[in-house]
Structure formats: structure tokens, C-alpha cells
Amino acid sequence: MGVKKKELKVAALENGTAIDHIPSEQLFKVVSLLEIEKLSTPVTIGYNLDSKKMNKKGILKISDKFFEEDEINRISLIAPNVKLNIIRDYEVIEKKLVALPDELLGIVKCNNPKCITNNEPMKTHFKVIDKKDVILKCQYCEMKTKKEDIVLL
Numbered sequence: 001m002g003v004k005k006k007e008l009k010v011a012a013l014e015n016g017t018a019i020d021h022i023p024s025e026q027l028f029k030v031v032s033l034l035e036i037e038k039l040s041t042p043v044t045i046g047y048n049l050d051s052k053k054m055n056k057k058g059i060l061k062i063s064d065k066f067f068e069e070d071e072i073n074r075i076s077l078i079a080p081n082v083k084l085n086i087i088r089d090y091e092v093i094e095k096k097l098v099a100l101p102d103e104l105l106g107i108v109k110c111n112n113p114k115c116i117t118n119n120e121p122m123k124t125h126f127k128v129i130d131k132k133d134v135i136l137k138c139q140y141c142e143m144k145t146k147k148e149d150i151v152l153l
Contacts, residue, residue: 016041016063018085018092019075024048026079027058033074033152034060034067041065073107076100077134077150100131108136109151115141124153 022030027047036043044061051057066086067075075082076098086094106123117124117140125139134147 012090013044013061013063013087014090015088016061016065017067018087019060019062020057020083020085021051021054022058022060022079022082023054024056024058027060029078030058030060030075030082033078034062034071036060036062039065070105070107072096072098073101073104074152077104077108077147077152080131080134100128100134102128104128104136107153108145109153110138110141110143111145111149111151112138112141112143115143 019030024047027045031037031045036045039062041063043063044059046059046061048056049059067084072084077100080098080100082098084096084098085092086096104124104126106125108124108126110117110124110126112118115138116122117138126136126145127139129135129137129144134150136145136150137143138145
């Protein structure tokens, strides 16, 4: 019997960010959301990779890119509980579990056409009232928005 070889399917990253444990069905939404196609640095996209925790997962490795808080909050809306690994000189220097924050500022559009945020030049402000099912409530008009109805700005 031959020995089954295990191989690394995704190349190592010298400097940048690895976003791991993305649900496979959300991977390309995350790619679109982060506007990966506009980057000039190398990007590795892994789709439907085997995962002990999730069965199948996606992974993104983005060279020389470190994300801002609002970008991370955007990811949390469509793929909560992903892991962000900050890498420098091939070493993971920081690991973050992406979680939905309690409030979202200027990220989500209010679905109420009469809301002041849709009629005046101002940032939207939502409270996250249900983190498990992702339900948001507008601070101004109090309209609730479910995950499937969220429109990102």
C-alpha cells in the first residue's frame, strides 16, 4: 500500500491577510464586497476546500493588504465568524475572529424610502438587534432589516 501524501493546496503568504473559514456559498460575495478585482497585488482564492469544522470552506489570501475596521464589518454581515490572519514575513502575527459589531455606521442602506438617511446627506446608523439571524434596526426610523434584505452602501 502506498502512503497517501498530504499537500498544501494554498501558497504561503509573505505579507498580507488570509481570510479563512468563509462559507463556500459566501466566498464570491466576499470577493465582490472587498472589490478584490481592483487590487494590483497577488490574490489566492480557495473554493470548496475540505474543512473539519465546516465540511467545505473558502479562503482568500491577499498579498500586502490589511483591512480597515469598516471593511471587516462589511465581511461580518455576509460571512460572520470568518477568521482573519494578519501575516508579516510568513508569520501569523495576529488572528481575529470576525464578528458582527453592535452598531453599523455608514455601511448598510436603510430600506425605508422615507428614512432621513435616504433623503439627507448623512451616514446610516443601525443597531444589530439579532446577531445570530442578522437583524438590524435603523436608529432614525426604527425600521428592521433582515439579513436577506440588507443592501450595502
